[in-house]
Amino acid sequence: MHEYILALIGGTMIGLAAVMLMAFQGNVMGISGIASRLLPPVSGDWSWRISFFAGVLVAPLLAMVYSGTMPTVEITGNVPLLIVAGILVGAGTVIGNGCTSGHGVCGLSRLSRRSIVATGIFMLAAVVTVFIVNLYGARVSL
Amino acid sequence: MKLAISFLSGLIFSGGLIVSGMINPAKVIGFLDLFGQWDASLAFVMGGAVLVTSIGYNLILEKPKPLLSESFSIPQRTDIDSALVAGPVLFGVGWGLVGLCPGPAFAALIASPLATIPFFLAMLLGMWLGRNKFVFPLSRTHASS
Numbered sequence: 001m002h003e004y005i006l007a008l009i010g011g012t013m014i015g016l017a018a019v020m021l022m023a024f025q026g027n028v029m030g031i032s033g034i035a036s037r038l039l040p041p042v043s044g045d046w047s048w049r050i051s052f053f054a055g056v057l058v059a060p061l062l063a064m065v066y067s068g069t070m071p072t073v074e075i076t077g078n079v080p081l082l083i084v085a086g087i088l089v090g091a092g093t094v095i096g097n098g099c100t101s102g103h104g105v106c107g108l109s110r111l112s113r114r115s116i117v118a119t120g121i122f123m124l125a126a127v128v129t130v131f132i133v134n135l136y137g138a139r140v141s142l
Numbered sequence: 143m144k145l146a147i148s149f150l151s152g153l154i155f156s157g158g159l160i161v162s163g164m165i166n167p168a169k170v171i172g173f174l175d176l177f178g179q180w181d182a183s184l185a186f187v188m189g190g191a192v193l194v195t196s197i198g199y200n201l202i203l204e205k206p207k208p209l210l211s212e213s214f215s216i217p218q219r220t221d222i223d224s225a226l227v228a229g230p231v232l233f234g235v236g237w238g239l240v241g242l243c244p245g246p247a248f249a250a251l252i253a254s255p256l257a258t259i260p261f262f263l264a265m266l267l268g269m270w271l272g273r274n275k276f277v278f279p280l281s282r283t284h285a286s287s
Contacts, residue, residue, distance in 0.1 A: 003163065007183040010162020011190025017155035018191070019198030024147040026208035026215050029155065031245040036269040048148040053248060055152025060252040062153075063160050071160045073254035074168035075261070077240055086247075086261040088236025090268020093244055096229020097217070100243045101155075103230075104188060109195035110203075113220050118230045125234025130174040133239065 018106055021052075030102020032093035096122070144210050156249045162187040165249045167241025174238055229272075 018029040025048065027034075034049050041049075064070050077085070093099040096118050098107060103122075107115020159165045164187055172181030207213055237243050242250065242261055250258040 003183045004186050007162045007186035008190045010158040010160070010164065011187035011192075012194050013154050013158030013161060014187065014191040015194025015198065017151045017153075017158065018195045019202065020147060020154070021151045022199060022208065022214070023202045024208055024210045025144060026211050026213060028216065029151065031243075031248070032269065035244060035248075035266070036273045039266065039270040039273050048144055051145040052148040052152035055149040055154075056156040056245070056248045057152075057252050058149075059153050059156030059160060060165070060249055063157070063253075070253045071165050071249075072163075073166055073250045073257065075240065075242070075250070075254065075257040076168070079260045082240060082260040083264040085236040085239040085242070086264025087268035087271070088232045088239070089243060089247070089261075090236075090265035090270075091272040092229045092231070092233030092236060092268070094229070094269050094272030095225050096233055097226070099233060099245070100237075101245050105191045105195055106199075107217075108192050109199050110216070112217065114217070114222065114226055117222055118226055121227060121230035122234035122237065125231045126174045126238035127176050129235045129238025130171055131177050134175060134178055 014101070014105060015109075018101070018109070022106075028102055028106045030098050030106060032090075032099040033097070033102055036090075036094045092122075147210065155245065158187070158191070159246050159249050160253075165246050165253060167246070167250070170241040170243075170246070171238075174241070 021027050021029045027048075034052055038046055038049050060071055075082070089099075093102075096103070098104075098115065098118060100122075103112075103115040103118040108119060156165075162184065163169045164184060169181060170184065172179065173184035175181070202208075203214065203216075233243075240261055242258075242265075244265065247258065247262050247265055251262050
């Protein structure tokens with residue numbers, strides 16, 4: 001199947017997951033928020049977060065059972081770079097109150113002003129970063 | 143029942159990341175490489191997700207409450223503060239460096255554990271630092287969230 005069709009199917013699935021969480025529980029499906037509010041967990045508001053992530057972790061295993069191979073994950077960069085990037089992503093999404101799913105999917109869908117601003121900024125920052133990294137040919141394989 | 147719903151939501155979300163290829167950081171970087179060999183396919187992920195969510199939210203948010211809980215938890219803030227600029231800048235730089243954002247980082251942890259673990263643990267550390275406010279002064283402005 002053409003990759004654009006697969007992308008559209010995948011996007012539709014992500015949308016259905018967000019709609020489901022809102023329809024039944026009333027929660028925004030923002031991954032950084034669902035994760036970071038477990039650090040530390042708050043009494044009475046942690047179990048659904050854990051079961052959400054259990055679902056996220058089980059899906060690749062199902063894909064493995066179904067197709068015989070794990071989904072492709074190609075990560076380039078040495079360990080110090082990966083650590084710096086991880087801290088930036090973790091802290092940045094908490095400080096900005098959302099990531100690609102919370103601001104980018106759920107926030108844009110309800111035309112939230114804050115999410116439109118945040119999504120514009122993180123997309124721009126990511127595009128500029130990729131441009132600079134590629135300019136210096138700095139991507140090295142693990 | 144609630145736990146089954148959140149499990150299923152996580153499963154479908156992660157399935158979407160796998161089917162679309164967004165689980166793969168190399169593909170994400172191809173999408174972010176607007177001025178190079180741009181791989182436009184992930185725009186369809188975002189487009190499809192936003193389309194479905196917009197329609198769904200419009201139908202759901204007319205109801206008085208969700209099916210399994212007492213109220214909707216929707217962010218109410220509309221102000222644009224410095225944290226809403228600084229946070230996404232930091233996040234965008236980190237995303238551009240490796241190609242992983244939080245959702246795919248969890249899914250990739252299972253698909254390719256060794257390669258994902260350094261980024262994943264650092265991301266949790268970053269979230270904890272951001273959440274617990276004492277390291278990043280900017281994050282004080284959203285203490286109530």
